[in-house]
């Protein structure tokens with residue numbers, strides 16, 4: 053499926069996803085052979101080589117989204133949950149609609165979410181799917197892999213689920229009952245055997261991902277999961293410390309902090325990453341860093357639900373691998389990576405600014421504009437994502453890496469007048485049109501269009517499905 057030799061020519065700017073000196077590359081050309089970047093610099097075209105003209109375009113590594121719930125792509129702006137915080141929102145929106153999904157609506161939701169991400173320049177999507185129950189009439193896992201494969205995206209299935217229910221689920225119908233631990237583990241093993249590729253340039257991965265450590269399983273079951281995942285050679289993922297309610301619950305149930313609890317049950321390490329991590333104390337940040345446990349930072353969802361803003365500079369300084377996730381669209385009406393990274397850039401600066409105090413109050417700083425640069429945010433959304441997923445062949449633009457490359461054409465007035473167009477996609481936000489998106493060297497979108505995809509038709513199907521739900 054890969055193009056034998058392909059040349060991206062005359063890029064106006066290249067951000068690489070690397071840190072420090074290498075974070076920009078002068079290019080202006082990138083050669084790709086058999087899906088791998090083989091040269092960067094001033095490269096004359098070779099005979100028979102396919103050329104993509106990137107004049108007036110900005111080139112980034114394709115984004116790596118590390119936390120999502122694709123089924124929620126038909127639950128955007130749902131009125132009953134729109135103005136609620138996490139716990140009541142869970143009952144009002146995602147859990148209320150769980151039983152309403154059938155094979156058709158689940159597939160449609162997955163397609164919408166993946167298309168939305170692809171059009172923002174994402175090449176890899178990790179989906180935390182927790183829509184499983186005993187006797188389900190369709191195979192959601194297979195649908196997710198199929199839909200991602202059709203679009204040419206790398207897909208990481210974080211197999212969610214629960215053996216216990218929260219109070220708010222306890223009165224829900226049969227279709228929402230939890231699985232047994234055996235059902236959960238045997239399905240993780242089945243999926244791993246069927247889909248999981250261990251290679252650093254995998255197109256398909258499986259991750260064990262009970263929905264939330266504090267509520268989904270007993271502590272002993274969590275430990276069993278951690279050991280089983282490591283036996284299978286797959287990673288661990290979950291939600292953690294999204295709001296203060298995690299701190300409250302961990303204290304009441306286990307008399308310790310959420311991170312300390314996870315450490316006790318073998319849920320910390322370089323093969324684990326958590327979504328959110330908004331509410332942490334200093335010890336928890338230190339423990340996450342010391343163990344190399346990663347984060348999927350989800351600023352828009354955390355903003356939408358009023359949860360707070362994770363302290364990303366402190367986490368990164370402690371040694372935590374930082375990545376970006378859009379989270380489900382039921383709590384993020386802009387579940388694309390451009391909106392998400394734009395929000396990350398602004399919110400990290402706003403967060404630090406919030407901590408500024410006058411001199412009379414002992415303050416020393418005016419604001420927080422040094423909290424995150426555009427290059428930091430690009431690195432989190434690309435190389436950081438590859439790191440938490442353990443997919444080290446992607447995430448940066450360097451010779452030897454897989455050619456997962458987003459080429460943005462800045463043809464909207466939003467991008468006119470910029471002194472440094474390299475920063476445009478993240479600094480200006482919006483949706484820069486895609487000159488092309490490459491995944492493993494294969495062109496999956498070109499001139500802002502996805503082959504064989506009719507967006508008007510997809511929109512009409514979405515409207516009908518929302519009505520039916």
Ligand SMILES: [Zn+2]
Pocket residue numbers: 119120121180291327379380
């Ligand atoms: Zn989530």
